[in-house]
Amino acid sequence: MRVGVVGAGAVGSRAARQLASTPAIAEVVVLDVDLSRARAVVASISQPSRVHEAPLQADADLPAGLDVVVLALPPGGHRAVAERALERGASVVSSSDQVADVRGLLDLHAEARERGLVVAVGAGFAPGLTCVLANHAAGTFDTVDEVHVAKVGTGGPSCARQHHDALAGEAIDWRDGAWMRRRGGSGRELCWFPDPVGSADCYRAALPDALLLVPAFPGVGRVTARVGANRRDRFTARLPMLRRPHPEGGVGAVRVEVRGRRGGGRDVSVLGAMDRPGVAAGAVAALAAAWIGEGQLGEPGAGGLAARVAAAPFLSELARRGVKAASFVGADAARQPT
Amino acid sequence: MRSLRRAFLALGVTGLIAAVLKLRGTGGVPPQTGGWRELSGPDLRS
Numbered sequence: 597m598r599v600g601v602v603g604a605g606a607v608g609s610r611a612a613r614q615l616a617s618t619p620a621i622a623e624v625v626v627l628d629v630d631l632s633r634a635r636a637v638v639a640s641i642s643q644p645s646r647v648h649e650a651p652l653q654a655d656a657d658l659p660a661g662l663d664v665v666v667l668a669l670p671p672g673g674h675r676a677v678a679e680r681a682l683e684r685g686a687s688v689v690s691s692s693d694q695v696a697d698v699r700g701l702l703d704l705h706a707e708a709r710e711r712g713l714v715v716a717v718g719a720g721f722a723p724g725l726t727c728v729l730a731n732h733a734a735g736t737f738d739t740v741d742e743v744h745v746a747k748v749g750t751g752g753p754s755c756a757r758q759h760h761d762a763l764a765g766e767a768i769d770w771r772d773g774a775w776m777r778r779r780g781g782s783g784r785e786l787c788w789f790p791d792p793v794g795s796a797d798c799y800r801a802a803l804p805d806a807l808l809l810v811p812a813f814p815g816v817g818r819v820t821a822r823v824g825a826n827r828r829d830r831f832t833a834r835l836p837m838l839r840r841p842h843p844e845g846g847v848g849a850v851r852v853e854v855r856g857r858r859g860g861g862r863d864v865s866v867l868g869a870m871d872r873p874g875v876a877a878g879a880v881a882a883l884a885a886a887w888i889g890e891g892q893l894g895e896p897g898a899g900g901l902a903a904r905v906a907a908a909p910f911l912s913e914l915a916r917r918g919v920k921a922a923s924f925v926g927a928d929a930a931r932q933p934t
Numbered sequence: 935m936r937s938l939r940r941a942f943l944a945l946g947v948t949g950l951i952a953a954v955l956k957l958r959g960t961g962g963v964p965p966q967t968g969g970w971r972e973l974s975g976p977d978l979r980s
Contacts, residue, residue: 921973924969925970
């Protein structure tokens with residue numbers, strides 16, 4: 597199987613490394629508009645015969661013969677490259693967490709199905725790993741009533757900019773069968789993440805998680821997503837970024853709370869994971885690409901990972917690759933979001 | 935005198951904004967019991 601990784605940043609470089617160490621992948625092509633960045637990523641990988649770089653043209657033209665294209669570009673341009681990939685007969689894995697990207701990619705469902713290809717949308721840390729955790733937690737319930745997602749931390753500079761923009765954007769919540777639009781930066785919740793991240797104040801933001809989770813859990817009553825932020829983040833969200841974003845953020849975490857009914861009563865399950873967001877996103881995207889090649893990512897079409905993967909084996913393989921999930925065990929695991 | 939009054943006004947407005955920012959939102963209560971446990975073996979068996 598030949599896989600193209602578009603974007604040689606924090607996520608793309610990790611995805612390329614993960615793919616290069618996957619036996620089923622015969623060749624990995626790292627594409628970037630800046631060829632020197634792609635070259636540096638290739639040079640850092642220890643399997644030079646299976647990985648090489650190529651320039652990404654301005655018109656997003658892709659090399660022929662790719663089976664899967666992993667999009668690790670900055671948010672905003674994923675749909676255009678995904679369309680080119682589908683035209684070239686390649687399935688797509690997108691790590692974007694931008695609402696417009698996710699909507700655009702989900703709209704490719706009919707085209708992907710017609711071509712017999714898969715578009716895995718939101719295959720990163722959050723959404724991505726969070727979708728798989730939600731799926732895994734939901735498997736222990738008879739019915740799922742609510743899913744609440746929270747994330748703290750950012751990957752590379754593009755991720756930091758997206759975090760900044762999301763706090764100034766419009767949050768999309770699913771409530772009682774209807775979409776609700778709420779102001780980004782509102783709705784503070786103290787969320788408890790796996791150690792060593794611990795507690796963080798999280799707020800509504802323009803996050804695409806609900807767009808991916810609602811179709812995966814028919815009949816779900818509420819789906820919300822929040823992102824960790826401090827007061828400076830909230831205060832300056834509507835201004836241009838005051839300083840250049842860091843090359844890569846520190847350790848981040850995700851948390852997924854699923855509420856539902858099992859055994860005749862209401863219950864709650866809280867799952868989470870802790871890692872550098874760029875590392876975890878790269879691992880999730882690479883594994884999704886490998887699973888497409890093995891036919892394990894469901895029927896042709898576009899959708900999030902919650903509806904497409906068998907959660908337990910996916911999490912098990914991620915754990916083998918170093919991204920480990922955890923469960924909160926304790927009487928006070930639950931919180932009630934507003 | 936006027937500059938002193940302006941300084942007090944600025945301090946007051948800053949304090950007010952800080953109070954609003956601090957108090958807005960419902961926050962939450964940290965868990966008093968329990969903790970995170972890594973998923974492994976039987977947890978990840980399909």
